[in-house]
Amino acid sequence: MKSSRVSDRLEELRRSRFVGRDREQTLFQSALDEAQLPWHLLYIYGSGGVGKTTLLREFAYICEQAKTPVVYLDTRNVEPSPDSFFSALQMVIGLEHQNQLWEWFASQPGHCVLLIDTYETLTPLEDWLREFFLPQLPENALVVLAGRQPPSSAWRADPGWQALMRLISLDNLNPEESRTYLTKRQIPVEQHSSVLNFTRGHPLAMSLVADVFAQHGNIHFRPEAAPDVVKTLLEQFVQEVPSPLHRAALEVCALVRLTTEALLCETLAIPDAYELFNWLRGLSFIESRLQGIFPHDLAREAISADLRWRNPERYAELFGRARGYYCKRILQTQGLELERALFDYVFKSPQVRQFFISSWD
Template identity: 40%
Template sequence: MGRQRELAAFHDLLDPDGVARVLLVHGAGGVGKTALLHRYAWLAARAERPMVWLDGHELDGVEGLDELDLDADGLVLLVDTVERVPGLDRWLRREVLPRLPADAAVVIAGRDRPAPIWRADPGWRELVRVLPLGNLGHEDGLRLLAVRGVPEEEREAALEFTRGHPLALALVADVSAQRRFSAGSAHEVMGELLRGFVDTVPSPLHRQALEACAQVLATTEPLLEALLGLDDAGELFGWLRGLSIVEYGSRGLFPHDLARDALAAELGWRDPDGCERIRRRAAAYYRRQFTEPSRHSVLLDFVYLHRDTSALGPFVVGYPQTSGLSADRPTRAELGTIVSWVRKHEGDESARLCERWLARHDATVIRGQDGAAVGFYLMIDAVPDPEDPATRDLEPGRVRMVRFWMDGRCYQEPSPVQLFITTHLFRSYLTGDCPDRTLLTFATPEPWAEGCAYVDFARLAAADFTVGDHTFAVFCHDWRQVPPLAWVARLAERDALIEAAPAARRTLGEEEFGQAVREALRAYGKADGLRDSPLLSALDLGERELRALFEDVAAQLAASPRDLKAHRALHHTFLRPARTQADAAALLGLPTTTYRRHLALAESRFTELLWQRLH
């Protein structure tokens, strides 16, 4: 059903004038690899090509395969579930394929990505085409549901739930045959998917690792250690990477979308406290890295944790799909595409102004996985300009305005492209030359007001402007009042996930709490110094989590210009202590009396911020 791209690839494989001789198909369990190979077998028979089918489920090893008759002219060799037989991939590459007839066509299908040697070896590079198999597209998914007898009124909901995953579509069809498919029956489908996705899990700890991976956007080895409270998660990380339902990219591991949904949903109702604990640990891990310039990319991951909050939830729908997007400068042809999008969504006058700005500023185009442009944004230095109502009445100053931004297909509606643009802009605020103010423009203010307020962009109604028949709303952040690092710290303060339970106030009064914090700071530098701290039981935290919380509050001090001196005293005395306090004073270049005054202020501010954070 569908799979036009994959079928075209096989037709090319059968073409005597084609270059590729080997097609390497890979994809997660249940995505339809075997069904695709059956289509290939039918096409081979229709072309009257001799065929040999090997199924890893039916083979005990490569022994005896040398006796296969693979000498027929025009042979089509189809190999399914190659990962089931150790060494089968290597045996095919080294022993079988070199002696096949020149016009043979080979398809090897499995869950795992093909070994790098297929593309690295010059002898294979030109002969091989790698074909990742993903979910069915919208029309193909609807067609499959129709063939399976799912009533028309249930198909859109079923397709949205499954995202086109073939096994999930088949399971939904089975449910629908017994009763009407609804959100209530989704648990049944998800449970079956989990059993299909993961055949065996070696231990409860491996299961925890998989569930933790499903809660965050991308998993690295250090993050996995933080999520599970381990000193070394290398073996677990390697196991996750080998799972067919787990993909990996430059930023870490991430589960297949539907597997993520299934795992996250099951953990959410089976162990809500465990789910919350993982997210709280993830938030603490990200926040500790906000002040490191090389780590600003974790802002994407941090926002993903907010997908269930009322303010940001609607705007992070489809977040995993942003992993296939990238930002680049547009080509000359894409400049015309950009203007056509503006004309379509905002009218002719806006399109004229966009052309004018494109001649003076570089736009940023968003590309999909296939390299095609799917959206863009244009940030300008907004000097007063009588030609454009957006900047005509602006006050002089260093102002940057996101003058145009949109998903080419659905404009400013929530989508993966819209979300990618938002987070890409966030990174620019942290890594670029900081202006006095940044202005964001929206076609309508209502859907964005709460989200903008959450990220500290205030409604600036006086700056609203009209172009043609469209009036645009403007939101503003003043970086002179809240600089980038302080802005990140403010966002972090709003993260409800990191807050400990309010039981701390009931267990320790403010004075007792302050004394416990001071004692914990003095014991922080010792290996087991926090083991007996009353803060552990009061906050229901482990020692590792308490240390993470201390580091997080210290980072908040560092992000505030007025608390920077206090942070330096705290850092050199307790967090990364000098040998003596006299040495710490010398490191800071302070007289002893001044150093002690800074240290007293540091302890007071640290305790105050920690108390505020937890109450």
């Protein structure tokens, strides 16, 4: 009898904890089921730790079950140059020469799939991939790119790729899926609400919290009591902060409901916040709306919890400056702007917020 490998056991354990992503799996499976691929590129994007790699592993499993050749390439350690990319791909497939790549793809009797993970590291190579590498692949090839950032305007502006590409914005698991995951990880049911209030269904966050329970037994979870969990999450969301001022801007963004350039100038006591605001807006976990920008819920919780734990005096200072800014707006505005200023002012005070809501009702 053939003995199983450690990798087999790892894969079995990973799959046993896989939850949700039904829509994404159905989309991927539907493409493989067609005699001719309806599209050739699946572009998946989402914040760090949201489950992109896990989903790619599930895609690989779907391919294996369907006897579809699949190649998985994680580009985090690949230099963003054509030669390095080709070399990495050759090594994964097991080919000796670069010109064998095209032959390998074309020689597959049916569809074949190329999964490229950590795609954000290949940003300098994007034009080459879009205009040379991908178009050279045979029609039986389906490529899946998974990275933190949405596709650039060059992808969206190309009529050809508009027709041959599908987009998936990967978000947190919904409440039902999240509770299923926590149950699988043997988290006590009475703790589910406190865990979900912090993690908001973020897969990595739930996994880290589940590890805390596994190590310490039946505890009452609080973010401030798990600084290692928060640190790991911050590393996933924020890979690099250029300066202390940028870090302060990020902390302000986590403390307020919506961030604007004017608010940054006031809270950080600087005359111009254009560069800081644009840096914030470019982060993968920052979202935009008409009135300003705001962080992903979990990123907000993690940054706030880290600041409260690391420097409570700084937390109080920034919070007070933001409150001062909103007080000025309340005195200087009226109508809809006044209503927004009031909501901004009470954003971190649930009891006061409930008072205002009750009064307006």
